Amino acid sequence: MHALDGIDPEQFIAGFFTSFMNDLVRGGEDVAVVVDRYHTPDIVQIADGSRMDRARLIAHARPARKHQISARWEVHEAIADGDRIAARYTLHFQNRKREGRTEVCFFGRFADDGRMRQAHMLTRLVPVKAGDAADAEAGVQAGSGQPATETSGLGQAPS
């Protein structure tokens, strides 16, 4: 049985990233240990054309811990097919110096145990201005007919 079987893909994506970030920021474990819990050793992520393997992912994760980034994933829509998920979500992030929002179109592949194997992401930094969020979310919800899934606490973790 695959980790995605019978699971709402919106909940899975929100839970995956939220749980990963919580372990990263609040846990006392080595960053590499946390990365490996959520990603297979051959993980490849391509974000806006930039390729990240496991080593680069670990290096990229260290700043999140250092700055105690607070993050929330708002999943607008997601569909699953076998071991793959396609999702569109907005990452809301904040640390002591800045806050922002990034809209992400995500295409990922996951292992049987729920760890991420591969991801392609196209991202867009969204200006934080009063009214923007309401406008964007209203458009999405009008299309889907469902409220967006938001997660800021512990979510679905890979087993």
Added chain:
Amino acid sequence: MTVRTYTVIGMACGHCAGFVTQELERISGVTAVAVDIERDSVTVTSERSLDIAEVRAAIEETGYELAESP
């Protein structure tokens, strides 16, 4: 004019590049910043010779790490 390239660890996307650029441009005398994500490099153009300590401080402010001095 001074042009120096630094190695910065942890950048992964255009947003990382934007944060680093924004912070380095706050340093007095800096006129241009160019980030190469694939090579982990940041090239800084400035009107004066920059102290490595102020460059390191700016990069660390973003959360990334200056790997070595030029």
